[in-house]
Amino acid sequence: MRPALAAMVACQVGLHACVQGVRLAAPLNVLRLGHSAWSVGLVMTMFALFPALLALPAGRLADRRGYHLPVRLAALCSLGGTLLAAALQNRFTLCAAAALCGAGAGFGMIAIQRSASRFARSDGERLRVFSWIALAPALAGLFGPMLAGFLIDRAGFSAAFLALALLPVATLLAAQAVPREAPRPAPMPGARKTSAWDLLRLASVRRLVFISWLVSVSWDVHGFALPLLGVERGLNASALGLVLASYAVASMTVRLLMPLVAARLSRRALLCGALLLTCAVFAAYPLFHSAWAMAACAGILGIGLGLVQPAILATLHDATPPERQGEALALRSMTLHASMAVMPLVFGAIGTGAGAAVLFWLMAGALGLGSLQARTIRFHREV
Template identity: 30%
Template sequence: MVLTYFLVIQTLYSIAVQGTRPIVSLFADSQGASVATIGFLVSAYAFFPMLLAVKAGKWLDVYGARHMCLLGSIGMLVSIVGPMLFPFVWTLFFSQLLMGFCQICVLVSLQKTVGNLPGNRDNLITMFSLTGSIGELIGPMASGFGYEYMGFRFTFAMAAICVLFPLLSCMIVPKDFWKSAAASQMKKRMDTSSSWNMLKHSNLRKALIISGLVLYSKDLFVAYFPILGTQAGMNASDIGLVLSLVAASSIVVRIIQFRLVQMFGRGEILTATLVISGISFICIQLTSIPIVFGIIALFLGIGLGLGQPLSLTYAMNVSPLDKQGEVLGMRLTFNRFSQFVSPFFFGAVGRAAGVSAIFWSSGIVLLLGAYFTRMRKMEAESVHATGSQGQHSEELPALEKEINDSTPKKTNEIH
């Protein structure tokens, strides 16, 4: 019952976010915005999370998941209603800035809550990520048809309803639902030293980098494929269908995620995600045939579908319970940094060489990332890490030792 509730509200949040983001690009393009301006819009979504994700994670550890989820939900609702009432490009910037920060408040709250429910953590995170993929499947498809036939305001109104229901339910459901990520009983100082010292763990560092590369790639595809598709003669509903195919293949591959990890290992799968994604990005700008776009989108979904849940599980496995919010925030800092910086770089590439150049250059970056983030054998990692409170991967003691060695005077703050 508890797990089902969180999976349902995560699906609704995901529908709202993933449904509005491609419409932001399409609407800005219809208003005459340049490729560079659209790049700034994409970056705006990641600006505040890039700066404040670790802080939000610490707030989560101190104040608990319920309060953070309520705060984020209210902000998300405002960010959607604003452009709905005032449909201008400048309100889209306000919307994306606010949406970006509030969405991480909701996301880290749900990640920590679900990841610490009783049960196998790999399975819990797989189910959680599947709901996100369902939102990515439904959101762009529904918003594409809604935008084409009903207009911008209608599309954002539907997204607002998707956020309003979880917001109201957070106020109604028993507080016991949130006990797996309740506020810490220990008062903490708001410092970042212990969090960033975890980056001394090389495999964790590489997992966070891979997570950032995968997420920026997904964002670039959502932001710039609508433009590439429009140039190829596709309409908004067809573009929405292609974006939904990425989510559909992500759902399929995440269903078998646990078995893949058992067969090949987490590090090998993480590297493979970048290779498949890089090749897909290079290939997609070589055609203008909608059916071929759809086939490549399926492979892209396979590549992008595993990077996020695997890096999330790994980050939670190697972090103490009372520091998980910080580590999840640090992971989101990597993600949002890549989301913030990449549109500037690739927007400049697109301005100089066209939209197609954005895709092949991004593909090259992903392939280079696959080479330089190859992981050492995770000898101590347990595939069967559980989500119960107080239980972590067998890598945790070694990681805590690294932290303690680097900050000997702050041992009590870590534990």
């Protein structure tokens, strides 16, 4: 299990570091070319729009063909996007590069998460597997932008995009270490066609998709509202950087430690406890004015959100029929990416009209509701 799991983590780091690097480089390149902030917004929308549109086909393909074909297609999408951006730098090619790299990361994530669960032989092992898998986006979020920023300053945008193109190539190579899975047999003629939306009839799947969406929105609210709250409190950029660094360090640390103790954790207690902890932090955040107090809040928030994602993924696999786990992950991915494209507009409207503190308190109430939903989830596969 260990070499294959390490290869999957490497594959996801490659795809996510690539998209995170392009997420930094593409908007900066748009601004360098003299385009407006609207063009930057258009490029950023492409990163979320295409993964949302392609999520269900990606999930079905992963269910039918296993790991290798979807990951190969994901890597080729990311490779094509970076090479296109390196060769032709204008607003339209940068939009296309964002769409291709976003689609590659989303496509690959579904296949990797689906296949990773196949290595687990118990609930504790499944939670441990998803703890390792959850490390990949955190590592990629550090490595990809650092690589892109360093090369942009020293060698220009084309060199940065070419270097980022090496990451999906590394994904293609690392994927060879993952055992091949036999394709699922084709359905019998006349068999009833199923829809991914049918999975929402399973109460546990429906609640888990809702909780996963809440967690994603809470990440976005923190990233969006923290600068607004910091300005209201008179904090400078360095202080806000300290707060965000505290969140990132805590989130990565808890994901590093979680695989070591996963077998001793109850998933119900973990899911409910992490949501309640996050709820309490969002409620308390606006009450503090110093950078150190807000950094402590951010660190506790990083612990809560770092714990909850592996628990959601492990429970989602448990609640879904084995032959449809890719579709369940696709529903989750589509919901998250659609939210990423729409919710910033909602946050902007609320933040402008009511202030950043109200955003934090609304999120605290929603997370409290999510913890109540988590208590009703069945932790065995529904039939």
